[in-house]
């Protein structure tokens with residue numbers, strides 16, 4: 535299945551950079567050996583993660599709360615019983631998770647290759663090394679810091695193409711009774727909601743419980759718990775321990791049975807997903823064209839990386855969407871990847887409300903609706919495309 539020509543989803547650019555913009559053919563497939571839904575081609579990691587990375591985790595208050603809660607539960611369950619524990623986070627970004635461990639004076643280390651976000655964490659005294667995690671990095675960390683009680687990763691495991699190498703590195707890095715916990719967008723949510731915008735250059739995998747079990751098994755790690763999360767439009771938190779050293783929670787057997795029943799490990803499931811994506815595309819473009827032809831002003835709300843897939847797959851340009859408002863300073867004044875829609879500050883939105891706002895950050899809907907009551911009160915309406923294209927009541 536193809537989503538056509540796609541740019542770097544976080545590659546916001548200036549007009550002088552349009553001519554040299556990088557594109558790749560975004561095609562997906564399912565691996566018959568491990569049942570992992572994945573991109574066939576992915577741009578080189580250095581094109582996506584660098585000193586000008588545009589995603590700053592701490593911009594969302596809800597996500598700050600989410601990571602605090604997670605850190606507290608990790609501390610209670612896995613760290614408190616251990617003397618001088620060590621927690622390591624892969625893809626620690628600006629320190630949104632690790633600042634909680636720092637505050638609790640727990641030994642911690644973040645592995646973060648994007649220099650600009652790593653620097654924010656370092657400036658706050660959060661221990662961070664600026665590099666890509668892999669088996670070699672794991673060996674270096676063992677030499678400098680010792681083995682870890684807990685390895686955490688949020689919204690990053692699905693970013694790393696050489697996942698077998700990463701799994702091997704984690705297996706080396708964990709103490710005998712150590713655990714790996716990670717969360718990523720969940721395949722079940724993507725299929726149920728037709729949220730195909732989860733697929734973009736950075737998300738090389740969309741995991742299920744079946745697929746992660748298969749990936750980590752050869753490295754001596756077994757899935758011991760799964761916990762669904764509402765974050766990022768529907769995620770799953772997976773906990774792994776060394777085979778036979780932990781009790782396996784009943785949630786694991788339940789979810790694997792459910793996934794098998796729903797045929798997540800079979801190709802045919804993705805044929806209906808493809809049809810749903812095509813319908814979503816035609817419904818969205820028809821709605822935007824119809825409103826535009828009636829003279830309505832439509833803008834995009836939040837220049838998320840996910841929205842890059844929607845905009846480029848549906849070929850939505852500035853004739854349909856006047857601008858996209860966003861709160862990230864380094865995105866403002868630039869243009870969206872591929873479609874080149876201007877990115878403006880939130881003030882531009884709030885100073886003169888449009889008729890319609892396309893909710894690109896649908897995964898942050900609760901937080902946004904709370905903040906934007908006066909847009910709705912003034913007659914403005916939200917357009918959503920997940921789980922279906924509609925003007926919200």
Ligand code: SAH
Nearest residue numbers: 583591625627645647648666667688689690
């Ligand atoms: N954990 C944060 C950030 C997710 S964005 C959150 O959930 O909000 C993904 C992050 O992983 C980016 O900051 C990116 O620079 C980093 N990353 C990408 N590849 C990586 C790798 N191989 N090792 C460690 N971090 C990586």
Ligand code: TMP
Nearest residue numbers: 594836837838839859860861862895898
């Ligand atoms: P994400 O969906 O990948 O987390 O990206 C969030 C983007 O949405 C980020 O660019 C910031 C932007 N945003 C807003 O502009 N306003 C908001 O209220 C929220 C929650 C996010």
